[in-house]
Amino acid sequence: MKIVNLIAAVALAGGVAACSKGNDCTPEAITKKSQELMTAIQQKIAADPSSGQELMKKFQEVGVKLQAANNNNAQACLAYDELLKTVK
Numbered sequence: 773m774k775i776v777n778l779i780a781a782v783a784l785a786g787g788v789a790a791c792s793k794g795n796d797c798t799p800e801a802i803t804k805k806s807q808e809l810m811t812a813i814q815q816k817i818a819a820d821p822s823s824g825q826e827l828m829k830k831f832q833e834v835g836v837k838l839q840a841a842n843n844n845n846a847q848a849c850l851a852y853d854e855l856l857k858t859v860k
Contacts, residue, residue, distance in 0.1 A: 797849035
């Protein structure tokens with residue numbers, strides 16, 4: 773469960789930071805993606821607890837992209853889409 777919380781914190785921090793600018797992806801869309809991601813993470817780890825370490829590595833890689841998005845919602849949405857694809 774600690775891994776889920778840590779992954780969630782990384783994902784949400786990036787999404788919230790990206791919500792202040794951009795027209796390509798709204799803050800509401802980012803919130804929806806983050807909620808979908810949280811649900812998918814919880815389901816994946818519940819089904820396969822050993823997947824947590826693999827997910828953590830991928831989230832760290834994408835976390836760098838979220839930070840680099842520098843308040844660009846479109847880039848943040850792309851990062852969330854990448855994470856969702858990884859989890860599902």
